Amino acid sequence: GESVGLHLPTLSVQEGDNSIINCAYSNSASDYFIWYKQESGKGPQFIIDIRSNMDKRQGQRVTVLLNKTVKHLSLQIAATQPGDSAVYFCAENKGTYKYIFGTGTRLKVLA
Amino acid sequence: NAGVMQNPRHLVRRRGQEARLRCSPVKGHSHVYWYRQLPEEGLKFMVYLQKENIIDESGMPKERFSAEFPKEGPSILRIQQVVRGDSAAYFCASSPKESTDTQYFGPGTRLTVL
Numbered sequence: 157g158e159s160v161g162l163h164l165p166t167l168s169v170q171e172g173d174n175s176i177i178n179c180a181y182s183n184s185a186s187d188y189f190i191w192y193k194q195e196s197g198k199g200p201q202f203i204i205d206i207r208s209n210m211d212k213r214q215g216q217r218v219t220v221l222l223n224k225t226v227k228h229l230s231l232q233i234a235a236t237q238p239g240d241s242a243v244y245f246c247a248e249n250k251g252t253y254k255y256i257f258g259t260g261t262r263l264k265v266l267a
Numbered sequence: 268n269a270g271v272m273q274n275p276r277h278l279v280r281r282r283g284q285e286a287r288l289r290c291s292p293v294k295g296h297s298h299v300y301w302y303r304q305l306p307e308e309g310l311k312f313m314v315y316l317q318k319e320n321i322i323d324e325s326g327m328p329k330e331r332f333s334a335e336f337p338k339e340g341p342s343i344l345r346i347q348q349v350v351r352g353d354s355a356a357y358f359c360a361s362s363p364k365e366s367t368d369t370q371y372f373g374p375g376t377r378l379t380v381l
Contacts, residue, residue, distance in 0.1 A: 190369065199271075199358050199372035200310070245309060253300065253323070253362075255370065257309035 168264040175233040177261045179246035182227060188249040191220060191231045194260070195242045203231070203244075233263075241265045271361050271373035279379045286346040286353070288376045292361030299342045300370055301327075301334060304356045313357075316342060349380045 169175045181189075187208040192200035206213045206220045206229075213220050219232040229246050243260040272291040280286050292299050297318050302310040312326040316336035327334065331349075336342040346353055356377050360370035 192372075197377075199273075199374045202369055202371060205369060253298070253315050253370075254312055255310075257311075259307070259309045 165259070166262045166264065168266055169236050170266050171236060171238060173236055175231075175236045175240065175263055177231045177233075177244050177263065179229040179231075179258055180227060181229065181246075181248050181256075183248065183250060184224070184227065186248045186250050188251070189220070189222065189229050190247045190249070190255070191218075191229075192245045192247060192257075193240075193242045194245060200245060236263075236265050238265050238267065271359055271371055273357075273359050273373035273376050275376060276374060277377050277379070279381060280349050281381050282350055283348050286349050286378055286380075288344040288346075288357050288359075288378070290342040290344070290359030290361075290373060292342070292359070293363075293371055296361035296363050296371075298362045298364060298368075299336050300360045300362075301342075301344050302358045302360065304358060304375075306355075310358060313344075346378075349378075351380045354378055354380045 190205045191203040193203050194200045204215045204218050204220050206222050211222055217234045221230045233240055241264055243262050245257050245260045247255040247257045249255050271293055274289050278286055290299060299316045301313040303313055304310050314327045314334045315323040316334060318336055319338050331347045333345045356375045358375045359373045362368040362370045
């Protein structure tokens with residue numbers, strides 16, 4: 157079946173360190189991926205996206221890497237800050253309006 | 268910068284009552300999506316609507332649930348005769364057009380059924 161999953165349900169990092177959040181997807185037909193951040197009690201917030209014709213995309217302090225060979229997506233957050241504490245979801249899209257969301261990884265930033 | 272708005276933010280209902288959730292999309296967006304999220308779980312697609320049309324309701328239970336997006340006014344997700352299992356966060360998202368356009372989410376409505 158198709159699925160979008162995450163390797164680590166909880167990730168704890170020291171403030172100032174870099175964070176890497178991973179996501180595996182099973183459908184090679186997926187051509188668009190998004191990372192969302194969800195803070196407690198709030199809705200998902202778009203962070204960064206990447207299309208399947210790219211391997212890497214950078215934003216402000218965030219980088220998304222896509223490895224189509226092993227169907228793996230990662231989100232790298234540089235110099236992690238307390239405000240980065242949240243649940244991070246990857247979402248997969250196959251050219252339709254239906255996104256498939258992973259269950260999320262909880263990022264905890266330790267002071 | 269008016270994003271997706273949802274109200275109420277919190278809704279408490281007793282079993283058997285009706286819950287009505289509202290969503291106003293980003294100005295200019297004509298596509299609305301509703302998702303349900305259980306605690307510690309990912310978002311599950313429920314329904315996709317365009318103005319005055321339901322495009323895909325495959326993720327929405329056939330009974331008790333309905334959705335609309337009228338020509339004027341917000342999109343409404345209605346749950347009749349609520350049961351405890353309906354307790355969840357319901358998120359609305361909007362996009363300017365379908366397909367791979369990014370969906371922008373509202374803050375959600377947290378429904379608690381007593």
